[in-house]
Amino acid sequence: MAQIPNMTRDLNRIARALKTVFPELGEVSSVAVLGEGFRSMVVETPDGDVFKIAKNWEAAAGLVKEAHVLPLIGGRLSTPVPYPLWQAGTSNHFPFGALGYPKLPGxxxxxxxxxxxxxxxxxxxxxxxxxxxxxxxxxxxxxxxxxxxxxxxxxxxxxxxxxxxxxxxxxxxxxxxxxxxxxxxxxxxxxxxxxxxxxxxxxxxxxxxxxxxxxxxxxxxxxxxxxxxxxxxxxxxxxxxxxxxxxxxxxxxxxxxxxxxxxxxxxxxxxxxxxxxxxxxxxxxxxxxxxxxxxxxxxxxxxxxxxxxxxxxxxxxxxxx
Incomplete structure (x- = not known):
């Protein structure tokens, strides 16, 4: 299974890619890593938006599920969950896609x-x-x-x-x-x-x-x-x-x-x-x-x-x- 290239761990490159793919974000001067696993890398922008960057096709399928289902169920749950506002499919910037949402507190x-x-x-x-x-x-x-x-x-x-x-x-x-x-x-x-x-x-x-x-x-x-x-x-x-x-x-x-x-x-x-x-x-x-x-x-x-x-x-x- 193909995986995301090491070059995406270049945080400056990720910041530039987010600005290009999602111009409505405005200036994305930098990003900070919140976590990384086998499937995804998670970063935060200075404005407090969180982006999950898929590292393989398995993770890409997961992001598609989240983007579709979370807006449908969020209002019916007792605890807040992410509400995706930004989604990118496969591209040169994000080979397996990315999903963004306002960061939850805590x-x-x-x-x-x-x-x-x-x-x-x-x-x-x-x-x-x-x-x-x-x-x-x-x-x-x-x-x-x-x-x-x-x-x-x-x-x-x-x-x-x-x-x-x-x-x-x-x-x-x-x-x-x-x-x-x-x-x-x-x-x-x-x-x-x-x-x-x-x-x-x-x-x-x-x-x-x-x-x-x-x-x-x-x-x-x-x-x-x-x-x-x-x-x-x-x-x-x-x-x-x-x-x-x-x-x-x-x-x-x-x-x-x-x-x-x-x-x-x-x-x-x-x-x-x-x-x-x-x-x-x-x-x-x-x-x-x-x-x-x-x-x-x-x-x-x-x-x-x-x-x-x-x-x-x-x-x-x-x-x-």
Missing amino acids: KPLHPDMLAPRSFTEIAKAVAEFLLSLHGVSLDPATISMLPGPEIRRFELHSLRNTVLPVVRELLQPHEYRVVSQWWSAFLADPRMRDFTPALQHGDLWYENILVDSHNRLTGVIDFENLAIGDPAQDFATQIHLGRGFAVAVLDHYQAAGGILDEGLRYRMQRLWELREFTGMRLAIHFEDQTEFDDALRKLRKGPILSMTTRRETAIWQPLER
């Missing part, structure tokens, strides 16, 4: 911010956001442009086929046996397909949640993974902030009128176990050894291979016979 949430005073307030706000998101109804044309459960199942099989041959050479035989058996059970598990599809964020971990200086939610960002799928996916990522926080979000969701089906906690647990494989796939795809080594370390310390981590993060427990 800074990314971090586990250190979960003091006892703010824990409940943040969990409640996240739950209210998820309840409003999962309840959004979209027109058929919009739904058709979002990945659905069938595409997700295809992606999961592809993910397994990408990561297993690589980790087989690096894990100890007993470790690989556990991981391979986990994948076989996961893909064959009918409980993972037993849910009512809903609009999902797809990557709602704490760095995509913004809070102010008083640790109150001010926004949710990064909707590249918008899909129609299992609501459990958006709950699973809350385990990054600890089992207690994830349980609190579930409790507040129900208290606000949200319906949690009988198997949600089970699927939530399995999706949490799955998470590191996605980072591993990206590291393999982009030949990033450092990121791959980090993903492998997390896999070894994660709930599939570490009994301690499994106990500490368990959301669901099998019934004793």
